[in-house]
Amino acid sequence: MKKIYAIISISMISAVSNAQNNVTFSANDSWVGYVNVFETPANGNAYLWGSPWAIADLQTTINTGANTMTLQPNFNLYAADPTDAYWVDQTTQLGAKYISGSTYVEPGPSFNGSALTFEGDVLSNNLDLTKYEAKFYINALDSTNGYANTLPGKTFNIPASGHFSVSATAGELPVGLIIQYGFTIYGRNANPVDATALGSIVIGIQSTAGITDSEKNSVSVYPNPANDLIYIVSDFDVNTITITDVSGQVVYNNSTVSNNNVDVSSLTSGVYLVNVATDSGVKTSRFIKK
Numbered sequence: 001m002k003k004i005y006a007i008i009s010i011s012m013i014s015a016v017s018n019a020q021n022n023v024t025f026s027a028n029d030s031w032v033g034y035v036n037v038f039e040t041p042a043n044g045n046a047y048l049w050g051s052p053w054a055i056a057d058l059q060t061t062i063n064t065g066a067n068t069m070t071l072q073p074n075f076n077l078y079a080a081d082p083t084d085a086y087w088v089d090q091t092t093q094l095g096a097k098y099i100s101g102s103t104y105v106e107p108g109p110s111f112n113g114s115a116l117t118f119e120g121d122v123l124s125n126n127l128d129l130t131k132y133e134a135k136f137y138i139n140a141l142d143s144t145n146g147y148a149n150t151l152p153g154k155t156f157n158i159p160a161s162g163h164f165s166v167s168a169t170a171g172e173l174p175v176g177l178i179i180q181y182g183f184t185i186y187g188r189n190a191n192p193v194d195a196t197a198l199g200s201i202v203i204g205i206q207s208t209a210g211i212t213d214s215e216k217n218s219v220s221v222y223p224n225p226a227n228d229l230i231y232i233v234s235d236f237d238v239n240t241i242t243i244t245d246v247s248g249q250v251v252y253n254n255s256t257v258s259n260n261n262v263d264v265s266s267l268t269s270g271v272y273l274v275n276v277a278t279d280s281g282v283k284t285s286r287f288i289k290k
Helices: 010-018 192-198
Strands: 020-024 032-039 047-053 060-063 068-071 097-105 115-125 132-142 155-157 162-168 178-188 201-204 219-222 229-234 238-245 250-254 261-263 270-278 281-289
Touching (some): 115 132, 219 270, 229 238
Antiparallel strands (some): 032 047, 032 097, 060 068, 068 201, 097 178, 115 162, 115 201, 229 261, 238 250, 238 270, 270 281
């Protein structure tokens, strides 16, 4: 059997390599912070204001040595003055506002007009999801329209563990838009004494110790997210392709591989695992079905 990547046309390979930015999480990137402030849902949840914010004051901790980022709810707006009724309900002692704290990278105009994939791994996640939302995303902001995000469909919940990935096409990132990729924690501004109880999320890269260079990234799946077709690219002979949903149910199985694409148009929207059995073993990748 010929290696599966040989089936792809040269023009397709060229288009992918010349118009694709693949960004894997790195603590050494130029991360910045921003806060958007809202009334609590009980008070109407109206948007109040937004401002650039120090990374540390977001309660985001970046460890460049370990290549990790720890995300937590915002505490500094409560801690600055617990007697300030704007930030702290003096009757309940709960935070009086909802905070959307974003930690992100703006890669600049060189990323416009090219496809972009942002990915990484969740090393741990014990954030209290009954009180907070945690998202990863690609944004494309229109400065001529109040910085509206033109990519609302590229924001997803940070998973409990494992790999995460979000992609945007070149057409979705035209010249003139401000591109961002990163993370957001949304919920009530919190009392710092509750930090341990409210939990945190640690982002990084899963260790590849013990894996040879020839085995790393030996299988890739694109586009991700996908609408109708996904393409499987492998450095090894492909024997079978199996797709399962997050519950483990098999939704696709092909033991007579003769092409490099899989029709996923009939799948419901969600996250799926692609298990590719090659001559070097079974490799697993995730993809999102729109």
